[in-house]
Every structure is written in C-alpha cells, then in structure tokens.
Amino acid sequence: MKVLVTDPIADAGLDRLADAGHTVETDYEVEGDALLEAVADANALIVRSGTEVTEAVFEAASDLVIVGRAGIGVDNIDIEAATDHGVIVANAPEGNVRAAAEHTVAMTFAVARSIPQAHARLKDGEWAKGAFLGTELNNKTLGIVGLGRVGQEVAKRLDSLGMDLVVYDPYISPERAEQFGAELVDDLHEALARADVATVHTPLLPETEGMIGADELAQLEGGYLINCARGGIVDEEALAAAVDDGVVAGAALDSFATEPLPADSPLLDVEDVVVTPHLGASTEAAQENVAVDTAEAVRSAFAEEPVLTALNAPSVDETAxxxxxxxxxxxxxxxxxxxxxxxxxxxxxxxxxxxxxxxxxxxxxxxxxxxxxxxxxxxxxxxxxxxxxxxxxxxxxxxxxxxxxxxxxxxxxxxxxxxxxxxxxxxxxxxxxxxxxxxxxxxxxxxxxxxxxxxxxxxxxxxxxxxxxxxxxxxxxxxxxxxxxxxxxxxxxxxxxxxxxxxxxxxxxxxxxxxxxxxxxxxxxxxxxxxxxx
CATH class of the missing domain: 3.30.1330.90 (D-3-phosphoglycerate dehydrogenase; domain 3)
Structure with a gap:
C-alpha cells in the first residue's frame, strides 16, 4: 500500500510503516494540482497542519483509505468530504497532550510574571527590576474553556499549584468536572468573570470561531487570557485592544487565525501580549508520539481493523x-x-x-x-x-x-x-x-x-x-x-x-x-x- 506524507513527521512513524511493508513517499513541498496528482494512487495520506486536504483531494484519490493527522487539530481537513468518499480521518490526540499542557502552563507563568519582557529588557542591557510586578497563581481562579484532554492535563497541573478551577464546557457533566476539582458553570461569561486567568482548550468549529470577542474579554477584566489551542477562537484584534487599554492585564498565545502570524498583526504591538510560533506540540517526545500514533492508525485501517482515533468512523475499544x-x-x-x-x-x-x-x-x-x-x-x-x-x-x-x-x-x-x-x-x-x-x-x-x-x-x-x-x-x-x-x-x-x-x-x-x-x-x-x- 502507498502512503503519501506531505508534512514532516518523526522518522519513528515512517519506519513503522516501512517495516510493515508499505511504500512510503514523502513530499513536503507539494500543493495545488501537484498534490492532486501525487495523491491519485495513494492509499493513505499523512499530514500535519501545513497541507489543506480539501474535497478536491478526495475526488482525486479514489484509492484513499485514510487521512492521518499527526496531531490534534483537523481544521485543515474536510471531514465531511472524507466521510462522503468513505475515507477515514484519524488524528493523534494523545501524543502531544502533555506537551501542549506543559506549554500552556509555561505561557501562564510567562505572562503572569512578564518573563519574556524582562528577558528582552535585560538582553538590551537594562536592569529593569522595578518595572515588572508579577501575579502569583496561588489562590487565584483559573477559568478553563473546554475540558478536553489538554484542558484536563492543565487542570491537574494548575490545581496542584493552589488555583481554584472553574470550567465552561457544554459537553461534560458536573460530575466529570468535579473529578478534576473543578466547578462547572453553564455560561461562558460567568466563567470569564470569575477567572483571574482564562485558558482556552476547544477545537476550532463553527460554533467556537470568534467565541471570545470584545464582550467576553470585558468579563475577564484585570485577568490574563491564554490560548494554546487553535487560532480563530479568540478575536485577535479585540484582544490586542483589550490588553492595550488595560481591560485585560495580559495575554499569551501560541495559535493564531493566520499562521505564520502576519507582521502587521496588532498582537505584536502590545507589550503585555506574549506570543510563540505554535510550539505547543514542539517537543521531541511529542513529535515521536504523534508520528507513531498516526502510523498505527494507518496500519489498522489497512488491516481493516478499528482505527481507535478515527473522527468519522465507528470505533471500538481495542480490548473489545x-x-x-x-x-x-x-x-x-x-x-x-x-x-x-x-x-x-x-x-x-x-x-x-x-x-x-x-x-x-x-x-x-x-x-x-x-x-x-x-x-x-x-x-x-x-x-x-x-x-x-x-x-x-x-x-x-x-x-x-x-x-x-x-x-x-x-x-x-x-x-x-x-x-x-x-x-x-x-x-x-x-x-x-x-x-x-x-x-x-x-x-x-x-x-x-x-x-x-x-x-x-x-x-x-x-x-x-x-x-x-x-x-x-x-x-x-x-x-x-x-x-x-x-x-x-x-x-x-x-x-x-x-x-x-x-x-x-x-x-x-x-x-x-x-x-x-x-x-x-x-x-x-x-x-x-x-x-x-x-
């Protein structure tokens, strides 16, 4: 079976597929009509966030069995078109969970203690000790928007640091939130109003796009916003204005509506906004994990076994x-x-x-x-x-x-x-x-x-x-x-x-x-x- 890989993944994943006897072809520059030609005889396509897997791709790839996303987010894949063409879409939701959670915690500390700003001033030769007054997280309230896998790991870590947890997630029960020491609230505005720090962990969907705008940021008065999930959930222009005006004390973002982040983004002009270039999953362990998990999904699909991480196909527990x-x-x-x-x-x-x-x-x-x-x-x-x-x-x-x-x-x-x-x-x-x-x-x-x-x-x-x-x-x-x-x-x-x-x-x-x-x-x-x- 032919596996086409159009975004870089760790060799551990490629080796798994080759060892199983499959033909693995890598082309990290292919796009447009060239992508349609390359995928025409492929049985599997492995991507990250760089390749747009549109309906045209599925139309061109009549032998395609599975599209594997080496990571969590699948907003670059037309899942509806995949389902119409009988193609499995699977992601790797577990492999980079710990890395994403740790980066979220790091960004929380970075913005609460002005670490990047102080670092930059010192590098420029200025001992600006009196310019930064940080915020301790102990006894503060963390508002978690979306208690999925990453949100749960963030909850565990920041709960252990003495934070009170408030969760907004319309898809979980109060009992589930309580398992993580959190209180579930029914309204996003309430969660933000009670939070000293708000962290976002939802997928980018039609109902979450632009979910946090000027009105929501006003509820977070004097607090910090962290978004290491997906770009587009937070209105970036409104966020830059809210931080610049002092409505929000600061923000830290790792994901953006347009990536790479444009040079004219208003976020870059506000000192109390910390930005990183989508590093949430950028650890050696995470990259290897998601590559191996994606390779295993492809191998299962080829063997006509359940793909445990499939997003559009019936699945079943491995033991069952x-x-x-x-x-x-x-x-x-x-x-x-x-x-x-x-x-x-x-x-x-x-x-x-x-x-x-x-x-x-x-x-x-x-x-x-x-x-x-x-x-x-x-x-x-x-x-x-x-x-x-x-x-x-x-x-x-x-x-x-x-x-x-x-x-x-x-x-x-x-x-x-x-x-x-x-x-x-x-x-x-x-x-x-x-x-x-x-x-x-x-x-x-x-x-x-x-x-x-x-x-x-x-x-x-x-x-x-x-x-x-x-x-x-x-x-x-x-x-x-x-x-x-x-x-x-x-x-x-x-x-x-x-x-x-x-x-x-x-x-x-x-x-x-x-x-x-x-x-x-x-x-x-x-x-x-x-x-x-x-």
Missing part, C-alpha cells in the same frame, strides 16, 4: 474488538442478503443483537450491516460513510439489544423495510468462528455465507429441488452445498444453494419458466456482484 470482529462479516452478509431479497425501496433498517453480543459496543457492527445493505445498490459505501448514506437517503436506522436468545449464544438480525413489507436475515457463529446464516425471512436454513449463492423460493412439492439441480447441472454449475426449509408441507419453501460458479442468465430464465419457482436471487458474497430475478 476480538469479541465483535467475527460478527462484522456476519452483519454485513446479513444486510446484503436482506437488501437483495426485499422488493422495493428500502425505507428503514433495524439491527438486532441477542445473547452475549448484546453486551458489546456494536456501533461498528451496525455500520457494517448498513454497508451490506447499500453495497448491492451500487453506492460507493463502506463502514465510514454507510451511516451518512442512510441519513442522506432518509433511511431510518435503529439498533436494539437483548441478552435473551432462544437458540444461539449470540445472534445478529438485520431487518429491512420498504414501507409495506419487511424481511429479516439472521446470522451467528458456529463453533466460535464459523459464520452461518441461520434464518432468512423466518425460514431456518443454516447456510454457509460465501461465494456464489442462489436463494430460491418455490412451492413445496416433489421434484422441485431435483429440477433446480438439473438445470444448474445442464449449465455446468456445481452445487457445493444446499440448505432447505419450508413453512408447512405443501406450502412455500426456501432453499439456499452454495455454488462453485456463477449462474448463467439462461439458467435463471429456465428456472423462472417453471410455475413452481416463485423467485430466484443470485448473490455473490465474496465481491459486490449481485443479480436479482423474479
């Missing part, structure tokens, strides 16, 4: 994956068979889990069931974009679980509806890892789901199975296995045939010419090819 892995294919096969046997446009899909599997996180299994449903409809689909496709097409998706099951240790049922009728296909594992389709539309079949498969509905009367076998034999199609069930004697029967060859169209026509044959559907389970007949 071995327990659900065998059911991924079972669910996908059940979805594919169900979709092909139901007439009409699918309006809803239900995934039901019974027995031991019901105790697991099955989000990935459900996504795989949807993949199976949509694949025969000739949509470009995988477990990444299957939930999105369902939503875009107005297909309702439900998931239910019960620990009760009648016949099997675990059972997966995929039911498809067309508004008037429904059809369910059930699958399980025999002897631990032997997949079987055990029911189709209520018929107990115990069929082996592989290769060329023919599903036939017919009246239950003597000679029908023999007739089907004869027709297949006349067209040089060998039957590898057969699984038959019936409603009642003389009623309708359903038979699943495992075949060694595809069924010619002429054979299908011959079968349907017989009045006893109600319907036949050919399904190829080892690739995307499917043909219906009725």
């Amino acid at each position: 994956f071995p327990r659900i892995e065998p059911y991924i294919d079972v669910a996908e096969t059940a979805g594919r068979v169900a979709a092909q046997l139901l007439d009409g446009r699918i309006t809803s899909v239900e995934a039901t889990y019974e027995g031991d599997i019901a105790a697991e996180d099955v989000e990935l299994v459900t996504a795989s069931a949807l993949k199976g449903v949509f694949e025969p409809l000739e949509w470009q689909v995988n477990a990444v974009n299957a939930p999105r496709l369902a939503d875009e097409r107005g297909i309702e998706v439900t998931e239910s679980k019960t620990r009760q099951t009648e016949d099997f240790q675990s059972l997966v049922r995929v039911t498809v509806h067309n508004g008037e009728e429904s059809l369910a296909v059930e699958g399980t594992l025999f002897a631990g890892d032997d997949p079987r389709i055990v029911r189709i539309d209520g018929f107990r079949v115990d069929a082996v789901p592989y290769g060329h498969t023919l599903v036939a509905r017919n009246t239950d009367e003597p000679g029908v199975i023999g007739f089907i076998g004869t027709v297949l034999g006349e067209h040089d199609v060998n039957i590898a296995g057969m699984f038959n069930a019936r409603e009642t004697q003389g009623g309708e029967a359903l038979t699943v045939y495992n075949l060694d060859q595809a069924v010619p169209e002429a054979a299908v026509e011959t079968l349907l010419d017989d009045a006893r044959i109600v319907e036949v559907t050919e399904i190829t389970l080892d690739d995307a090819g499917v043909r219906d007949a009725a």
